[in-house]
Amino acid sequence: MSILKKHHPSVFFPLIIFILAESLFAGGIIKFTQWLIHEPIYALLSFIIIFSSINIFYLFKPLIYKSIAIILSLFLIIIAFISHTKYQYRGDIVTPSDIFLLNEASDISSYLNISLYIKLSSYLLLFFIISLLLIINKNRPLNFQKRIFLSVGAIIILLTFVIWVGPYMKSEKQVTILPGKNSTGYITGILSDFISTSNMNDSDYNKNRIAEINNALPINSENKEFKPNVIMVLSEAFWDPTQVDTIKFAEDPLPFFHSLAKNYSSGQILSPVFGGATANPEFESLTGLSTRFIDDPTPYVQSIKRPLDSLASIFKKYGYESSVIHSYHNWFYNRPNVYQYLGFDKFISGEFFNTPTMIGPFMDDKDLYDSVLREMQTTENPNFIYTITMLNHGPYKPNRFQDKKGNTDIVSGELSESSSDILNAYSHSLKYVDQALEELINNLNKINEPTILVFFGDHLPLLGEDYAVYKELNYFKDSEDLLDYQRKFTTPIVVWNNFGAEKEDIGIQSTNFIGEYVLNLSEKQGNNIFSSLSQLRQKGVTVIPEEQYYEDFQVNSTDFENFKLLQYDVLFGKDYSKTNPKQTTLLKRGSSDLKIDSTTPSKIITGVKFYTSEGPSVLNIQGSGFIQESSFFDFIKGSQIYINNEPYDTIYSNENLISTVIPEELYNKPDEISIDVRITDTKGSVLSESNQLIIPILDQENITPIIKWAEPGNIIKHTPFNEVNGKSYLKLAGEGFTNDSKIFINNIPMESTIEDNGYIQCFVPNEFYNQPTVWTVNVRTGSKQSNELSLYVTD
Incomplete structure (x- = not known):
């Protein structure tokens, strides 16, 4: 007992942190206890990892050791809470790659329920009490030799996990890192996720094997003279709630979409994500690659490190202009860097939208589609335009459209008040999405050019915490049932055209099959990846589900062996298939050049004010591409004037005229000043920069x-x-x-x-x-x- 009492800070503090972190992750002490009983080995591993991580620092002086232990433990608890919250809303958890998405993580806060903050506060209160007890503990520490022994032992334990235990866990894949009885727990699971293991057998991947696969690929038909515009619209959180038979609608929120689906090719998309991570279906639809076979939970963040062939680069080979348009922050999911690797010519992000309309908390899809139409009208070549909307993004709060008239409840059924509010807000959002889509189609019909429009949802919306609305609708529950899986991950798709292509039932297909479908419709050759998908389609395979549902979808792992090898080759391997471009493209930012033509005055005289009757002097800048700062959207900073490389307050008149005040100290002696205009984002990065003009400051004489x-x-x-x-x-x-x-x-x-x-x-x-x-x-x-x-x- 005396030994236990003497050494308890190094044992009992990690034990309590283990209980706090894992129970917070699991969703409460009861669920933690169930997991403890069901998976005692993983529970023991989690405790050992925490014990070792904290006691590596036991060789330091007690105050330093305790400080490090408290900071590390607080970090573990916070991450466990964030992961639990992310799972409640999105169905997945925080992973190591999320460290590269800290800005995106701020988005999650808008979804949080007050009850989650209360839960976190109670856990933090317990943590601070335990930490205080650790600090005031007066037990004498071990002698120096024993402290070294404990620290070295902790290091050996962690290395053992990294070298043997972690890889074994990843290869077995018998349990999940997600909360539940069959779980690794958070601590063990997250550490194992840091261990990079490949599910690719090196003996399977070699130059001859890739050549063999390539030679067996089908060659699709090609029409080099037929060059229809191709517009792909990834519609944020687009889902059709009218298919649910447990509720009634006073009016159809999607009348136009339903008319399109009736008259044009339509079907269902099996998305790789639920409620978020838009970048993954975006990645799949552009490249034909599948996130099912990539360890990185968000390939845009870490996996794309070199030029990667995509629809953008493929259509460019046929003389197309390849653009991507998104009505939000440019930097989400590392998109600017990724788009250069994928071969896009132009990226028009939210920062370049001039005086857009606000619908609820986000930009109207109509403004996005206006940008699409401008691109089509200002380019001589055919267009491939990938469009990512935001209007329909959550959260779906009751007051979402309080400034809009006529938004009475249109959904009724046996729902709680909170679920009814959420579903009504979402349904009203769909009405605006539908109206914008109708206007886009009407405008495309006015353009006398063959055009294909692919409109699909990236994932289902987040309707309440822990799938609350879906559960009340009896649409799906948090289970592994096949029907629940399909309903949780399927979104609608419709493919419109204006040249009389035959209507067909698309059925259900994974997001990565969309690009292959588009290439066939536009009569264009793809690459080896898309040809491999065509080969799978010929076999009747259009879905790559989670592995546990292979039998339900009548597929097996051997169906995807060749595809997986090709995917590894182009994404991580040596590109034996010679699929990828050799160089990245120079990505132009914005829809038009930011340019200064002239300034008024063009010369400044020392000590003499200009263009003012009273007050300070005003410099007018004439040019093009100027954007007004938005009072609604913080990411639209507008065009800002820089003088001698310093930013100055900018007065916007129109897209061809902006002004700024020039302080007298800048022109009180003969000199010159440099003038340029820049567009920046919320991180301070310069997205677009004009030419520079030099204005001389001349002596009066x-x-x-x-x-x-x-x-x-x-x-x-x-x-x-x-x-x-x-x-x-x-x-x-x-x-x-x-x-x-x-x-x-x-x-x-x-x-x-x-x-x-x-x-x-x-x-x-x-x-x-x-x-x-x-x-x-x-x-x-x-x-x-x-x-x-x-x-x-x-x-």
């Missing part, structure tokens, strides 16, 4: 004034003009006016006043306009004289 125009341009006899206190004033606009400048009319100096270096005026006596004549007007500054302007006094 060296400037020659210039007259551009006069007000009035014509004078009528005996008629006063620009009156101030009964006196007539002639105003001149131009450049280079100083405090010493004077206006001369017919070589007679006038009483002149400078407003700034761009405006000067003078008092004109009556006798100058009491009869028809011609004035010769100029401005003189010292020995410098402007150009002459002729003004007429008429009857």
Whole structure:
């Protein structure tokens, strides 16, 4: 007992952290206990890992050891909570690759229920009490030799896990890292996920084997003369709730979509994700690759490190312009880097949308589709445009459309109030999605070009915590039943065209088969990956489900052996199939070039204000591609003026004119200033940058004034003009006016006043306009004289 008491901080603190972290991950102490009974080996491994991780640092002084132990433990508890929360809403958990998605993780916070915060607070309270007890514990630590022994032992235990236990767990795949009885638990599972193991047998992968597979691939028909525009719309969280028979709708939220599905090819997509991770179905539909055979839970983040053939690069070979348009942050899921590898020419992200419309908390799909239409109209070549919407993104709160009239409840049934509110908000969101789709199709019909539109949902929406709405609808439950699996992961797809392609039943197919389907419809050759998918389709295989459902879908692992080898070859291997492009593309950002044509003034005079009657000087910039900062969307920062590489507040007039205030200290001595315009994102990255103009700041003695125009341009006899206190004033606009400048009319100096270096005026006596004549007007500054302007006094 004395030994146990003496050593308890190194044992009991890890034990309590183990209980807190794993029970928080499991969803409560009862579920934790069930897991403990059902999987005692994994529970023991989890405790050993925590014990070892904390006690590696036992050789340090007690205060340092305790501080590290508390910080590490707090991290484990927070990650366990985030993972539990992510699972509640999205059906998956935090993984090591999520460290690269910290910005995206902030999105999750908008979904959280207050009860989750209460749960976290209670666990943190317990943690802080235990931590306080650890700090005030006065037991004498082990001697130095024993501390070293404990630390070294902890290191050996962890290495043993990394070298032997972890790989064994990953290869066995008998249990899941997800919460439940058949679980590795969070600590053991997350550490094993750090261990990179390949399910590819090296003996299976070699140059000859890839050549053998390639030679057996089918060659699809090709029509190089037929070049239809191809528009793919990945519609965020698009699902058809009207198929649920336990609720009623006062009106159809998707009347146009249903009409399309009735008259054009349509079916179901088996998505690899639920409720989130849009990048995965996006990746699959563009490349034909399957995330089922990739350990990385989000390939966009870590797996794509070199040029990778995709629909974008394939259509480019046929002379297409390849663009991707997304109405949200550009940096989500590492998209800019990925799009360069995939071969896109252009990326128009949310930062480049000028004065978009807000529908609920997100941008109207109509603005997105307007951008699609502009791309089609401004390019001579056919277009491949991949579009990612946001209008239908969650959360679906009751007040989502409170500023919109006519949003009465359209869904009724035996639902709780919270579920009814969520489903009604979602259904109203679908109405706006449907209206935008109808407008897009109507506009495409006006363009006299053959066009294919593929519209599909990336995943089902997040309707309540822990599938609450779906469970109340009796649509699916959190089970491994085949029907539940299909309902949880299938979304609608419809393929429209304007050239009379035959309508067909697409049936159900995995997201990675979409690209192969599109290539066939557009009569274009794909690559080895798409040919391999065509080969599978010829065998009647169009679905790559989770392995436990192979038998239900009448497929087996041997069906995918060749495809898996080809996928490994192009994504991780040596590209023996010679599928991938050799170089990345230069990705243009935005729909048009950001350009400065001129500035007003084009020259600045030391100490002389410009384009202002009172207050500071104003510089006007004329050009193109300027964007206004949005008051609704924080990611639309707008075009910002930079002077000498420093940002300045920018006043937006229109897409061709912006202005900024120039402080006097910038032009109080002869010099020059550099001007450029930039568009940045919320992370401070420059997405687009204009050309640079240099504006000289000239000494007053060296400037020659210039007259551009006069007000009035014509004078009528005996008629006063620009009156101030009964006196007539002639105003001149131009450049280079100083405090010493004077206006001369017919070589007679006038009483002149400078407003700034761009405006000067003078008092004109009556006798100058009491009869028809011609004035010769100029401005003189010292020995410098402007150009002459002729003004007429008429009857």
